[in-house]
Amino acid sequence: MEDLKTTGLLLIGILVAFTLVMTMVAYTVLAERRILGFIQGRLGPNRVGPGGFLQPLADLLKFIFKEDIVPDKSTRFVYFLAPVIATTAALMTIVVYPFGPDIQLPVLGTVRLVVARFDVALLYVLGVTSVGVYGIALAGWSSNNKYSLMGGLRSSAQMISYELALGLGLIGVILQSGTLDLYSIVEQQAGYLGISGWNVIWVQPLGFVIYLIAAIAETNRVPFDLPEAETELVAGFHTEYSAMKFALFFLAEYVNMFTVSMLATTLFLGGWNGPFVHTVPWLGVFYFLGKVILFLFFYIWLRGTLPRFRFDQLMSFGWQYLVPAAIINIVLTATLQWLGTFDYVGRLLKTATGWGG
Amino acid sequence: MLALLFILFAGMAIGCAISMVAQRNPLYGAISLIGVFISLACLYVTLAAPFIAAVQVIVYAGAIMVLVVFVIMLLNVEEEERQPMRLRSLVPIALGLAAILFAESIFIIFFVQSSPSTPTRNVSDIGLTSSIGAGLFTRYLLPFEITSLLLLMAIVGAMTLARRGGLLPSGAGIVPGDQVFSKELLERRDIGDLSVVSTHSTEEAERLLGVRKNRQASNDGN
Numbered sequence: 001m002e003d004l005k006t007t008g009l010l011l012i013g014i015l016v017a018f019t020l021v022m023t024m025v026a027y028t029v030l031a032e033r034r035i036l037g038f039i040q041g042r043l044g045p046n047r048v049g050p051g052g053f054l055q056p057l058a059d060l061l062k063f064i065f066k067e068d069i070v071p072d073k074s075t076r077f078v079y080f081l082a083p084v085i086a087t088t089a090a091l092m093t094i095v096v097y098p099f100g101p102d103i104q105l106p107v108l109g110t111v112r113l114v115v116a117r118f119d120v121a122l123l124y125v126l127g128v129t130s131v132g133v134y135g136i137a138l139a140g141w142s143s144n145n146k147y148s149l150m151g152g153l154r155s156s157a158q159m160i161s162y163e164l165a166l167g168l169g170l171i172g173v174i175l176q177s178g179t180l181d182l183y184s185i186v187e188q189q190a191g192y193l194g195i196s197g198w199n200v201i202w203v204q205p206l207g208f209v210i211y212l213i214a215a216i217a218e219t220n221r222v223p224f225d226l227p228e229a230e231t232e233l234v235a236g237f238h239t240e241y242s243a244m245k246f247a248l249f250f251l252a253e254y255v256n257m258f259t260v261s262m263l264a265t266t267l268f269l270g271g272w273n274g275p276f277v278h279t280v281p282w283l284g285v286f287y288f289l290g291k292v293i294l295f296l297f298f299y300i301w302l303r304g305t306l307p308r309f310r311f312d313q314l315m316s317f318g319w320q321y322l323v324p325a326a327i328i329n330i331v332l333t334a335t336l337q338w339l340g341t342f343d344y345v346g347r348l349l350k351t352a353t354g355w356g357g
Numbered sequence: 358m359l360a361l362l363f364i365l366f367a368g369m370a371i372g373c374a375i376s377m378v379a380q381r382n383p384l385y386g387a388i389s390l391i392g393v394f395i396s397l398a399c400l401y402v403t404l405a406a407p408f409i410a411a412v413q414v415i416v417y418a419g420a421i422m423v424l425v426v427f428v429i430m431l432l433n434v435e436e437e438e439r440q441p442m443r444l445r446s447l448v449p450i451a452l453g454l455a456a457i458l459f460a461e462s463i464f465i466i467f468f469v470q471s472s473p474s475t476p477t478r479n480v481s482d483i484g485l486t487s488s489i490g491a492g493l494f495t496r497y498l499l500p501f502e503i504t505s506l507l508l509l510m511a512i513v514g515a516m517t518l519a520r521r522g523g524l525l526p527s528g529a530g531i532v533p534g535d536q537v538f539s540k541e542l543l544e545r546r547d548i549g550d551l552s553v554v555s556t557h558s559t560e561e562a563e564r565l566l567g568v569r570k571n572r573q574a575s576n577d578g579n
Contacts, residue, residue, distance in 0.1 A: 003358070075382075075384075077385075078384065078385075078388070081388075118407055119407050119408070119485050119486055120407045120408050120410075120411045120486055123408070123411035123412065123415065123486075124407075124411050126411075126415055126419075127398075127411050127414035127415040127418070127419055128414070129419075130414070130415055130418070130419025130420065130423070131391075131395070131414065131418055131419055133419070133423050134388075134391065134423070134426065137423070137426055137427070137430065138384075138388075138426070140430070141384065141426075141430045149430065152430065153427070153430060153431065156423060156426070156427050156430075157427075160420070160423055160424075160427075163419075163420075179487075180486055
């Protein structure tokens with residue numbers, strides 16, 4: 001009976017997280033189109049519903065009713081498998097992010113706003129993200145189209161290269177908090193008013209920048225969107241995909257954007273921490289989502305303002321600057337940790353602000 | 358519940374393994390192998406070893422197999438043709454080995470069933486990251502360091518091989534992502550005075566290396 005209740009709660013948790021993320025992803029697409037419109041001096045989609053509010057729904061219907069074209073010479077099974085892998089890998093990481101602190105609900109009692117809390121959550125995220133490469137690589141290969149193949153190859157090379165910088169950039173945070181459990185990492189960042197403890201502020205500024213750049217490359221967004229560079233490769237790896245299969249790739253890209261934003265928030269911006277969270281736990285959810293939205297806006301802003309890298313620039317930037325910078329960050333963090341600097345500054349902050357928790 | 362998960366993932370692992378051997382298309386084989394790795398990772402999770410599971414996915418499924426798939430895509434290998442069986446003499450040996458493996462499994466199952474079960478202390482700690490880290494840096498430090506050294510040697514060896522047998526002077530550096538030269542292009546002339554090969558276009562590379570413009574001819578040849 002107890003087992004059944006836990007399983008039921010888990011399923012409800014997954015459903016809620018899934019719905020929340022999907023809704024926000026749908027409106028991220030709309031927000032992106034509107035904001036890009038404003039950046040480029042036009043309006044963007046504003047006809048469906050008030051202010052274009054129903055546009056995602058209309059887009060979904062359009063995707064469902066479009067003709068599904070399968071290239072004649074494609075490798076069928078892999079062609080169908082690729083979008084499934086991409087979407088599944090993107091969605092699988094949602095369960096480990098803590099959306100907020102423990103809250104009190106009328107019927108269920110104390111509810112922890114994280115679906116699964118386990119020891120190696122961060123490694124799980126990295127592992128699942130690394131599996132997502134197959135979606136793109138296989139899509140490029142199975143379409144039997146030279147543009148797709150080039151896009152797939154580029155993306156594999158790019159994602160392998162930047163995964164390294166991404167992982168190394170995160171090691172600083174792990175060294176400093178001494179755990180891979182995302183929930184504990186968030187709890188450690190409480191600090192004065194829920195702000196002074198954020199990792200980004202005085203512990204990991206370099207790690208944060210490295211993660212931000214590598215994450216943009218991992219999600220294939222501008223300025224690192226070479227796998228789908230329109231001017232050279234038509235649409236890259238998803239040139240031959242249409243209707244719902246294309247929508248799945250589209251979805252995977254935006255869910256990936258969302259999850260890397262959630263990871264950045266969790267590891268560097270204190271997760272759900274913020275002013276007055278301890279007295280009103282509900283605020284935590286809004287702080288968390290607000291920070292995530294900040295990142296998403298940053299992504300859209302970049303897309304509206306930056307040109308695309310050239311492929312050799314992308315590779316040499318990743319290997320010659322990002323990876324060494326990440327290694328320097330690790331050595332620096334380890335040294336400071338060993339010297340006890342973090343503890344010292346933490347005590348100093350405590351005495352200066354009079355905060356005792 | 359755990360038994361159900363075990364049957365699911367063990368079945369997946371065995372199915373993927375059989376498919377990996379049986380597939381004629383190398384890419385399908387690679388995908389099946391990824392399936393095996395992921396099912397094994399799930400089995401590790403049910404055995405309370407989350408760290409090994411995560412590392413299995415990151416290292417094998419996420420890094421090594423990506424490279425394998427990458428190579429298969431680059432080579433664009435055709436589907437293998439079914440060939441008449443060679444090495445017919447090995448069939449009895451294979452049957453014998455299979456029989457030994459089967460007997461071994463039965464033996465192990467028999468002994469596991471008949472042995473008295475003594476639960477290990479602190480079972481919940483063993484698979485966790487902190488205990489593995491502590492073990493690696495205290496009790497098993499020497500094997501850990503030897504393994505690291507081996508990996509480092511492998512990296513250095515790979516780099517030496519990639520430099521094509523000392524053809525480039527020791528001061529030369531090839532920048533990843535830059536133009537990659539074919540071996541013939543490099544061997545055609547002496548490049549003793551070259552200190553750094555770092556270019557962004559074939560034309561520039563040819564100018565730097567002083568190589569004749571022979572690409573057009575070879576393209577026409579194809």
